[in-house]
Amino acid sequence: MTKRLILNLFEMNCVSHITHGLWRLPGNHRERFNDIEYWTELAKLLEAGGFDAVFLADVIGTYDVFRGSAATAIREGLQIPNNDPASVVPAMAAVTRHLGFGITFSTTYEPPFAWARRLSTLDHLTKGRVGWNIVTSYLPNAARNFGHDGEVEHDERFERADEYLDVLYKLWEGSWDDDAIVADRDGNVYADASKIRPIHHEGRWYSVEGPHLPSPTRQRTPVLFTATASAAGTRFAGKHAEVVFTGGPDTAFLQKTIAGIRAAAVAAGRRAEDVRFVTMAGVVVAPTEAEAKAKLARYQELTSRDGYLAHASLPWDPAAHPPEATLAEVGAGEGRAGRFRAFDPEQTVGEYLAGFGDLGRQPLLAVGTPERVADEIERWLDEVGIDGINLLQYHSYDTARDFIEYVVPVLRQRGRLRREYDEHESLRDRIFGAGDRLPDRHFATRYRGGAHLPEPVLQKETVR
Template sequence: MAKKILFNAFDMNCVGHIQQGLWAHPRDQSGRYTDLSYWIDYARRLEAGLFDGIFMADVVGVNDVYGGSNAAALRGAVQVPVNDPMLLVPAMAAVTKHLAFGITANLTYEAPFLFARRMSTLDHLTNGRIGWNIVTGYLDSAAKAIGLDAQAAHDDRYDLADEYMNVVYRLWEESWQDDAIVNDPSRHLYADPQKVHKIRHKGPQYSLDAIHLCEPSPQRAPVLYQAGSSTRGRQFAATHAECVFVNGQKIEGVKAIIDDIRTRATDRGRKPDDIKVFMGATIVTGRTDKEAQEKYEDYRAYVSSEAALVHAAASMGIDFAKYDLDEPIETGKSAAIVSNVEAMTRTAGPQWTKRKLLEQMVLGSRQPPMIGSAEKIADELGKWANEAGVDGFNLSRTVVPECFDDIIESVIPILQDRGLYKTAYSEGPLRQKLFGQPRLPARHIGAGHRRFSPAAE
């Protein structure tokens, strides 16, 4: 039986997300991001189209590396203004039954005790449809916003993240036993105090002496997403992640990253299929190749090169405003997203320039779009799944909602005809849909904190 491809819509609670400048297109609706009805309609569309989820990116700082100022980011709506993604989830969950919600939250600036409660609350309110994209941040502006001089070094942030994960695992898995809830009004007994346990932790970064405030939710721990492809990021993913996001380069390059992460996971006692891999993709499609190309040219007319450079500068930690078009870029040691710098160097060589970067950003980001008829797009998606080992795709928006309507109306039926996409949702929480069980498998590091574990899966 052919493996079914998974789709997430990739978005952010803001005007300009990945494809910089396309918010200015006259058919784009992303400027309605402050209108709750926009997100409710969005969720309904995606579920009607059998999308697996909507994945919400987030940043808690401003992209101010370019020119040493936030001015260009503000002019171009480059992920600012940006609202909290978590507050959208209950409204979207209320009008859907199956659509999942992957929420990005930066653990560097979140107390684990309060964050664990928010995730459990969302897991309850969605009936087990919540996932967490674990990030450690890459913006100095975020660190300064909470009173620090600058962010920690790249690998140090992952060391902090390992400790953070240990704390939240204990809150989710260890504090409340499975049978702690009695809910017996006749005895005025809701929870058995003997089965609710304090979590005591004292480490280099975090101290805790408390019970988890929430009773066990459908999944307990949310489905765990992670996007780091640097060496340290892969180590973290192999230990913690259930879903890993990678950016498309060449098939062999993506396959090498996927194989490496799964090998590292196996070395930690996990199974290769304990990890689903989603690749970032941008799709421009139509009934024919000609129609798709015309749509692409239409979209391209609204791209902002300055805004694209603003986003790239922040994510790579390099101020491109300092360079002429053909001046070699000095990368140095970035404290931002190391894998982005590494990917650009692989693509353009060690002496790459701003011109080479702009040549890649044809739709306002470094993600090259897939352009063509629905048949051609289906061919390409199937090739990535077969040859690189990709399980699904994080589909970034271009002009919304038409970009997702095009996929739902044209591409998904072809994938279904080929047996590559589901024709109906399966039942159960998100983890059940992805992995066949609602809770972390016994072999996952987080499950080691259970007091009364179910039989090892």
């Protein structure tokens, strides 16, 4: 069968998300992110173009490592100001019927009970169109914002996240039976108390009694996204993730990550095909090759190198050193590569700097005519092995408009995109074609019907 593309738009509730400096482009709507109309207009555009979902990124701190403060990020509008991604979902859902929503939320700093309730509420309001991008947070400022002296150690964050998910599964899958709501008007019984139960979770980090406050949603557990490529993240994704948003410096790294996570899924008792893989992709398209290249060149002119340096949380300033000096000579050794782990000490400072803000270095980048772009997307699907893309926005809304006008018709003709939505599908059913709920082989389903929930811990009577 021809593999169909999972098509998402990559968004964030801020001015400068991931293409720094480009908010200055003529006609760019990035500064309107505080307006509800920005989100409703965008949602209607994406649904008209057949997008599967809008993927909403988030951070809960500032990028304050580069040059020793958040000043560069603030000046650039780099993910500050930044609003809650989940809050714009009801507005977008109200003007659409099919568009899905991937919401980023961290497991590290906020308690699970409240998040479970908020996400169930959104799944109800959207009639099953919600997914959750599970992250553990990486910014030092985020840790300090929630009362920590420093970041929680990387692998411990994933251990906490594993228990966090366990709590949520107990709430979403185990706390209510599907037929708990009886709505008996004559008998004045709305819900059957025997079919609703507390979860009595007592773990290393969380203590939650329950029951879950919302009734079961269409999906019960929303579609589970993760964004990872680390060893701990791979194990976590193998157990939990349905869709992995991943990347890397090149396609070989990406393929290695995909293989590793598929193997981890099998080790967790799942199937390799239970996990789909989505990666960020840049698309610059126009009727002619020359027009597309000119458009990319215009984007490159306005790209801000400082924005990319700050986004990398680089703990030193390459611009303060001679461009001909090597990284080894200026002391840019281990631990000074920011969020980028690849490091070549023999590379010159000038060569290193050239990589920041170079739009042409995006591993998955297609520039050209609609047919050429479609060829590249098909290659990514069939040769690289991905299942979908989070479309990188250079311009809001022109990036999406161009893709819809030029690329969508070609991909539809080639069988890579649906021609219309299924009127009755949830987000999970759209991605996997196997119904609204998690398959039985997923770890979460062990709690269905109240199975494997612990008994309440009885307090011993005090002897007087």
